[in-house]
Amino acid sequence: MPTGAGKSVCFQVPALMAEGITLVISPLISLMKDQVSALNQAGIHAAYLNSSLSMGQYVKALQLAKAGRYKIIYVAPERLVTDGFLDFALNSGIKISMVAVDEAHCVSQWGQDFRPGYLKIAEFIRKLAHRPIVSAYTATATEDVRGDIIELLELREPAVTVTGFDRDNLYFAVKKPVDKYKELVTYLRKKEQELSGCSGIVYCLTRKSVEDISYRLRQDGFSVTRYHAGLSDEERRENQDDFIYDRRHVMVATNAFGMGIDKSDVRFVVHYNMPKNMESYYQEAGRAGRDGAPAECILYYEPSDVRMNQMFIGNNENNEMLDAAAKALIEERDRRRLKQMTFYCFTSECLRHYILKYFGEETSGYCGNCLNCLTQFEEVDITREVSAILKCIRENWTAYGITTIIDILRGAKSQRILSKNLDRNSQYGLLSGQSVTRLRQIIQEMMYRGYLELSGEAYPVLRLAEGAEGTRRLPAEGERQTSPGAGEETAPIVLKLPKEQERKTGGSGGEAGSAGGRKRKKAGAAAALREKDIELFEELRALRREIAAEEKVPPYIIFSDKTLVLMCLARPGDSAALLGISGIGEYKVKKYGERFLEVLGVQ
Ligand SMILES: [Zn+2]
16 A cells, blocks of 8 residues: 555554454554554554663553553564563463554565564564464555565465555656756745645755755755754654654655654655655655645656666665675666656656556556646657767767767767767767757657667666667668658657746746646645635644644644644534544544634634
């Protein structure tokens, strides 16, 4: 199931109905803490056992567990086979009716977050006197990972369910701004205007860029915090809490941030750099809009991101424990995935369609809620450009990277070009009128269609794809000519590109649809509200913040943004009417109903 689709409900509800205890195996302390406080908030007794507890707290929690105080216990995988926990599981007379393995892809080395501790789960279950129901959940179950989950967790004839991966409240866009930082600032200001104080995440590829971007944003007056593996445990915890409790609105982070973060009201996720594969992208982007209200997922593409990722693939430390053959296999797989990710940044198809297709799901090809669906494209004949690019590459004695090829075609007079005599290439300067962005787009398209390929690791170079079917269909020697006999013209090569007129508004060279120019739906949960409802919405949020502070829980755990919006629209006048609103149960009516009704009544 995709991130945000409600995996935890799948084991929490059965846990309540079964007799005995459900153990939930979870990889992250933050995840446990958050889910346990949400459960307790809903009136369900739950606890977690992990390294964040002191010895005293741990012993106490185990005692309460033995006494049958908890219905659901979250536990770290490494803890399962420790003496203390085994004693509890085997000798205390309690019944473990279900073991639910969350983030189950951690058991697989094919996944991206391999955790050796997950390999202990099967061992633990084997030790139990009665085999409980074993269930496993993940948002990233490609074929390989699914196989590993079944095998390594020793599932017995499991019922396998794969739900749809679509999250239709998410808007997707890829941009290629000339000045990424400026674009980000403009975007954040716009978000701030639409819904002040709304939360968002900005993902960067490296710790250094997290430091840099978070510092600059702070200087520019934004409410920002940061997160990466180089910070102390304490600072990470603090910053994460600042974000979750709405004390800071923008989290700038590496991919170390987010797994298990249950914050449901994240209204946007901006990728300041392109991640290494679609799995990571969809998982990270999927942290937006978990409450089901509209949210935005924007990716800023820059060519250097590809190189950076390529470098990471070459230096993957996780691969050190593998033998040479397995290592080569995984590197090859990672490069293939990186290529798919790069194609995402250049496709003119519906972005949602591209993502879902990647995960093996078919769609109509038009979603109406991504930048590509909302951009007017025109079909452009690129035969001349394609033939110039092919000729240029064929003529060179050595293979060069994309940047150099583009420099030759645009007639650059740089030292690099001149010193290598590349200005003598017959195609030198032939496409001087074309922008770098457009030529890049065309080269990416040629790779996508199999005419060209990138090879080499540290410095990838462009080559003609060997035996690629496409090459033969291209005009011979790149000339588009009338064949003498038939009088028939070779079919032109056509590319869908954003319409020229829109290029002027964007200021980002070719990337159409600066969101300001288009009357897009107002982002955020408040989208459905009329002007006068907004005021009420803000008051409800203020009350929610107040209660959250009193109870020391994140605001979205009290009520989601979406629930507040529904309150504004329905204007319930009593407890019964409150109960009719999605996201409000009896327990919460009892606990908060009066205070919310008071605010609703004032209006
Ligand atoms: Zn679309």
